[in-house]
Amino acid sequence: MDGQFIFKTEKVVVCQHCKREFQYHRSSSSLSYHLRTKHAFTARGSDRPKSQVGVNQRQPTLVALLETNQQMERGKNDAITNAIAHWIAMNGRPINIVADEGLQDVLRVATGNKSYTLPSRKVIDGRISDLYNHEKSKIQQLLDSADWVALTADYWTSLANHSYLGVTGHIIDSMWVLRSFALTVHHVEDRHYSEACAEHFPSVAQAWGVYGKVTTFGTDNARNMTAAVGQLPFEHMPCIAHILQLSVNKALTESAVDNVLVKCRKIVGHFKHSPANNIELKDQQIRLKLKERSLIQDVSTRWNSTLQMFEQLLENEEAVLATLGQPSHKHKLELLADSEWEKLRVFQTLLEPSRYADLLGGEHHISCSVVLPTLCHLFRAMTVSEDDPLYVVKFKTAFTTDLQSRQEKCNLHWLYLATALDPRFKKFKCLPKETRGEV
Numbered sequence: 001m002d003g004q005f006i007f008k009t010e011k012v013v014v015c016q017h018c019k020r021e022f023q024y025h026r027s028s029s030s031l032s033y034h035l036r037t038k039h040a041f042t043a044r045g046s047d048r049p050k051s052q053v054g055v056n057q058r059q060p061t062l063v064a065l066l067e068t069n070q071q072m073e074r075g076k077n078d079a080i081t082n083a084i085a086h087w088i089a090m091n092g093r094p095i096n097i098v099a100d101e102g103l104q105d106v107l108r109v110a111t112g113n114k115s116y117t118l119p120s121r122k123v124i125d126g127r128i129s130d131l132y133n134h135e136k137s138k139i140q141q142l143l144d145s146a147d148w149v150a151l152t153a154d155y156w157t158s159l160a161n162h163s164y165l166g167v168t169g170h171i172i173d174s175m176w177v178l179r180s181f182a183l184t185v186h187h188v189e190d191r192h193y194s195e196a197c198a199e200h201f202p203s204v205a206q207a208w209g210v211y212g213k214v215t216t217f218g219t220d221n222a223r224n225m226t227a228a229v230g231q232l233p234f235e236h237m238p239c240i241a242h243i244l245q246l247s248v249n250k251a252l253t254e255s256a257v258d259n260v261l262v263k264c265r266k267i268v269g270h271f272k273h274s275p276a277n278n279i280e281l282k283d284q285q286i287r288l289k290l291k292e293r294s295l296i297q298d299v300s301t302r303w304n305s306t307l308q309m310f311e312q313l314l315e316n317e318e319a320v321l322a323t324l325g326q327p328s329h330k331h332k333l334e335l336l337a338d339s340e341w342e343k344l345r346v347f348q349t350l351l352e353p354s355r356y357a358d359l360l361g362g363e364h365h366i367s368c369s370v371v372l373p374t375l376c377h378l379f380r381a382m383t384v385s386e387d388d389p390l391y392v393v394k395f396k397t398a399f400t401t402d403l404q405s406r407q408e409k410c411n412l413h414w415l416y417l418a419t420a421l422d423p424r425f426k427k428f429k430c431l432p433k434e435t436r437g438e439v
Helices: 029-038 062-069 074-091 095-099 101-111 121-145 194-207 223-230 240-254 258-272 275-287 305-315 317-324 338-361 368-381 390-408 412-420
Strands: 005-007 012-015 021-023 149-157 163-172 178-187 214-219 235-238
Touching (some): 021 029, 074 095, 074 121, 178 194, 223 235, 235 240, 240 258, 240 338, 240 368, 240 390, 258 305, 258 317, 305 317, 338 390, 368 412
Antiparallel strands (some): 005 012, 012 021, 149 163, 163 178
16 A cells, blocks of 8 residues: 555554544554545555555565466456457447447456456457357247247337338247247338338248248238238237327327327426426425426327326426426426316326236237237226216217227237137126127
8 A cells, every 4th residue: 555554653544545544553454445445446556554664565476476467268258258249239339348448447357367458349240240140040940940920010210310120020939938039120211101011021021931930910000001911911910009099199189188288298398308497396306305206208109108297297296386486497388277287187097097008018928818808998997977077078988989990900800819718818708798609
């Protein structure tokens, strides 16, 4: 600890960083602990304080020097390189992170080898390619051994405004475990007309050799996607969660709450688009002993986001009004009236059953058999009662009418079979009595 401590007296040393005094009796363990815990990034040197008359310093042995500076054995070095490549690939890290000196310092400390050098970007590129080929081979073997394959596809746009097609394959392996694999995510330059989509989808199935095994093809409910699958010899399975979201949007529009939604979105945007406004809101949350949470903006394509926006606004109603009511807080927002806050509470209750849509998006369980029971539950929850105000009646009526029309266009044959094969629903209580015998 050369230079970290100086002697004040023969038995008292002073820390040069914080001026704290310590008793010194030839043992430096307490001094080392102080440096490690309080001054970890400034502590350097040996493990003994500098004496006014000089103290013998312990020199490292030749063996210790060789161990910390010799080249790492090839097997261990390859294992670290493979681990770095796997980390970059699985966690979406930039490949040029291998040029980071800080990462190299961390690995040198972790391995205890001061001569360790990070692999080059070219080496990592090669290892990631090897990893991809290895995983692709494993997936191909599983697909080859599967009797049937279900596919789902979706087009999406990146932040750089590039269009991509993603196709996922689903199988049940020999151990009756649901397995899902991303078969492709590739850049698409042509427009998403139904004819173009009808060419993209089978090309992926053919590339993986599963064209003849495809049972159903799942997509959203966009017209081009529905028309594209209609041109192919696959059973179409529309996304039920997307159907539910479309019905919710339709009901909100026809229940005359557009004005309330616009006000809510502007209030949430006022805090989300300004860090200073958000800090003021968090100060009020702390003062009122509320959870420090940011408000949620709803997205038309994401189910339950409108419900979450209502929940967060209601939970932070007092904090929002206190923040916007401060004289120093300038804004031009039109605040919600008391009756409109009450409408939010009513719609929170109305939209609560739609939370069951999360069951329809499972990655580790089969969701096809829970579709009809979920829809049955929603229809029951949306039954109009005599106590409902007019806007609630409009919402429930619009929701059930729209959802019923969309359900009839679903692949009910497959949904009936899936429900019949699920022991939980074998009595078919989720189906009309006249339909149960047919199933």
